[in-house]
Amino acid sequence: MNDKALRLGTRRSKLAMAQSGQVAEAVRRVTGRPVELVEITTYGDVSREALAQIGGTGVFVTALRDALLRGEVDFAVHSLKDLPTTQPEDLVLAAVPEREDPRDVIVARDALKFADLPRGARIGTGSPRRMAQLNAYARGHGLDIETVPIRGNVDTRIGYVRKGELDAVVLAAAGLNRIGRSDEVTDFLSVDTVLPAPGQGALAIECAAGNADLIAALAELDDPFTRAAVTAERSLLAALEAGCSAPVGALADLPPAPLERGDTQADRQIVKEMRLRGVVGTTDGTALVQMSTTGPVPETHDQALALGRELATEMLAAGAAGLMGERAH
Numbered sequence: 001m002n003d004k005a006l007r008l009g010t011r012r013s014k015l016a017m018a019q020s021g022q023v024a025e026a027v028r029r030v031t032g033r034p035v036e037l038v039e040i041t042t043y044g045d046v047s048r049e050a051l052a053q054i055g056g057t058g059v060f061v062t063a064l065r066d067a068l069l070r071g072e073v074d075f076a077v078h079s080l081k082d083l084p085t086t087q088p089e090d091l092v093l094a095a096v097p098e099r100e101d102p103r104d105v106i107v108a109r110d111a112l113k114f115a116d117l118p119r120g121a122r123i124g125t126g127s128p129r130r131m132a133q134l135n136a137y138a139r140g141h142g143l144d145i146e147t148v149p150i151r152g153n154v155d156t157r158i159g160y161v162r163k164g165e166l167d168a169v170v171l172a173a174a175g176l177n178r179i180g181r182s183d184e185v186t187d188f189l190s191v192d193t194v195l196p197a198p199g200q201g202a203l204a205i206e207c208a209a210g211n212a213d214l215i216a217a218l219a220e221l222d223d224p225f226t227r228a229a230v231t232a233e234r235s236l237l238a239a240l241e242a243g244c245s246a247p248v249g250a251l252a253d254l255p256p257a258p259l260e261r262g263d264t265q266a267d268r269q270i271v272k273e274m275r276l277r278g279v280v281g282t283t284d285g286t287a288l289v290q291m292s293t294t295g296p297v298p299e300t301h302d303q304a305l306a307l308g309r310e311l312a313t314e315m316l317a318a319g320a321a322g323l324m325g326e327r328a329h
C-alpha cells in the first residue's frame with residue numbers, strides 16, 4: 001500500500017486553511033495516506049490593491065491550479081462558488097462533498113435580525129448579487145436600507161459592524177461555520193429573499209487529470225446530489241454568460257414538501273425531483289428576473305448541464321441579459 005503523504009495545496013487565509021484541514025482529514029480516512037498542507041501564496045493574498053484592480057476570485061484559483069499542473073501538489077480544495085464555470089481540460093473535480101448550509105447570513109449590531117434593522121440601515125456587501133436582491137427586497141417591502149460596497153476577509157468585514165461603521169454585513173453561512181464563527185450570525189437570510197451564489201456552501205476537490213489513482217480514491221468523498229445541484233447552478237451561470245462577480249444567484253435543491261404542492265407521498269417517492277431557482281438583477285434592485293424550473297434529479301453531468309441551460313433560456317427570454325450590465329470576460 002502507498003503510504004506516501006499526499007500534498008494538499010492551500011491558500012493560507014483562515015477560511016482556506018479551515019476547509020483544507022477538514023478535507024485533509026476526510027482524504028486521510030478514504031486513502032489511508034497522510035496528508036500534508038502546502039501553503040501557496042497567491043497574488044490576491046499579497047496585494048489587496050492588486051485584487052481590487054484585477055477584480056476577481058480567479059486569481060486565488062489560478063495559483064493553486066498552477067501548482068497542481070506543475071506537480072507541486074497532488075490536490076487542492078476550492079470554494080465551488082469561486083471557481084470559473086469552464087473547467088480546464090487537464091484538471092478534474094475529483095469530488096464535490098456534501099454541501100453545507102448554502103444561505104447568506106447577516107452579522108448585525110446589537111444582535112439585530114434583518115427584519116428589525118432600522119430605517120436607513122447601512123448594510124455592507126461587495127457582492128452585486130447580494131446588493132441586487134437586498135435592494136429589490138427592500139423596494140418590494142417598503143424598507144429603507146442602503147447597501148454599502150465593502151471588501152476584505154471575514155475579520156475585516158465583521159470589523160465594520162464592531163466599530164460601528166455599518167449596521168450589518170452579509171456573509172456566507174458556510175464560511176463562518178467552517179472557521180468556527182457561526183455564533184456571530186445574528187440572522188439567516190431566507191433563500192426566498194437572497195438566493196445564494198451558484199455553488200455556495202460547496203467545496204470542490206481538484207486534481208490533475210492524469211492522476212487516475214487519486215481521482216478514483218477521492219470519488220468516495222463525492223456527494224452525487226450536491227454535484228448535480230452545483231453543476232446545474234453553474235451551468236445556469238455559464239449560460240447567462242455572466243462573470244464571477246455578476247449579480248446572479250442560483251440554488252438547486254429538493255422541491256417544496258409534497259403537501260404544499262398538492263401531490264401525494266406516493267408521487268413524491270416515485271419522482272425524485274430537483275428544483276433549480278435562478279435570479280439576476282440590477283444592483284440597485286430596480287429590476288429582477290427570478291425564475292425556477294423543476295425536473296427529475298439529473299443522473300448524468302449532461303443532464304445537470306441541461307437543467308441549468310433550460311432555466312437560462314427562460315430567464316434570457318424574460319430579459320435577463322439586459323440586467324447584467326457589462327458582459328463577462
Ligand SMILES: NCc1[nH]cc(CCC(=O)O)c1CC(=O)O
Nearest residue numbers: 079081171172174175200201202
Ligand atoms: N466570496 C468569498 C467566499 N468564497 C467562499 C466563501 C465561503 C462560503 C462558501 O464556501 O460558499 C466566501 C465568503 C463569503 O462569501 O462570505
